[in-house]
Amino acid sequence: MHVLILGGTTEARALAAALHPGVRVTSSLAGRVAEPRLPVGEVRIGGFGGVAGLAAWVREHHVDAVIDATHPFAETMSFNAARAAATAHVPLLALRRPGWVPEAGDQWRPVGSLDEAARALTGLGDRVFLTTGRMGLAAFADCPQWFLVRSVDAPDAPMPARTEVLLDRGPFTLDGERDLLRRHRIDVLVTKDSGGAATSPKLHAAREAGIPVVVVRRPPIPEGVRTAASPEAAAAWVRRGFVGS
Structure with a gap:
């Protein structure tokens, strides 16, 4: 077989x-x-x-x-x-x-695409933790916010003008995600509904910190x-x- x-x-x-x-x-x-x-x-x-x-x-x-x-x-x-x-x-x-399921205390903003995610950022804060991978950053290229982009490999242009790239690979820990949000003064998290445990601690950390999460639906x-x-x-x-x- x-x-x-x-x-x-x-x-x-x-x-x-x-x-x-x-x-x-x-x-x-x-x-x-x-x-x-x-x-x-x-x-x-x-x-x-x-x-x-x-x-x-x-x-x-x-x-x-x-x-x-x-x-x-x-x-x-x-x-x-x-x-x-x-x-x-x-x-x-x-x-x-x-897929992930929202829990009590979550402030999720479900959207249907990366373009919708970029538009949803208006009014949510100036410092964005973007965890949608290195592909598709062009959707955020015209956004005025500062972005922390986490991906396994370095992303390609175009990307937001104010961007810091963090090269890292999961699984991630809750303590590590708490520290990252605090250290970079994150206002809003953007993620895809990838599901699984390897990258879910960021959702827990955002919930604890009262940070809104823009979630791209599958x-x-x-x-x-x-x-x-x-x-x-x-x-x-x-x-x-x-x-x-």
Whole structure:
């Protein structure tokens, strides 16, 4: 059995470890991070060349099932995976960690896009902690606020004129996030609803400090694609022969 796992997320690595070595696993990473954490099993890095390229790769390498374990905001890849799996006539599962849920005391401002997030900053404060990754900073390029941008790799221009870049990789601790908000005198946090525990302490720290949080909602997954909420559930789907949720 050969399973193709798309994505370099924490869940993708955990799934590869759960299946290997009993199942042949190939993990495909986009190559956007300079030094990614590599999973066990076979690894390929780089794009496929769109839907047709991915479908051709699946057929050429005799893939029995595809698991989309990309980041919840990798919308283009998720839709490409759905079309490619249908073209190649192989089952597809989307592994999606649950999104975050607001708690008592949270001051969330849900928005539908990075552009909406930039507009939502008006009146919330002058010092912004931006944790949406290094892609998409152009949406904030014309904002007058000061930004602390945290990402794994250095972001590309355009970006806000008043920007300090912090290169760091999770998981992050609650004490560390408390100190960061205090040290940089943060007024407002901007984040995507990535879910998971690795980066959630910033939400707890913002709640304690009474800081508003602009939260970009997740894009939808392709219609009709089966989902699993954990690597364990995805591994069970593989072991059952791709039957059930």
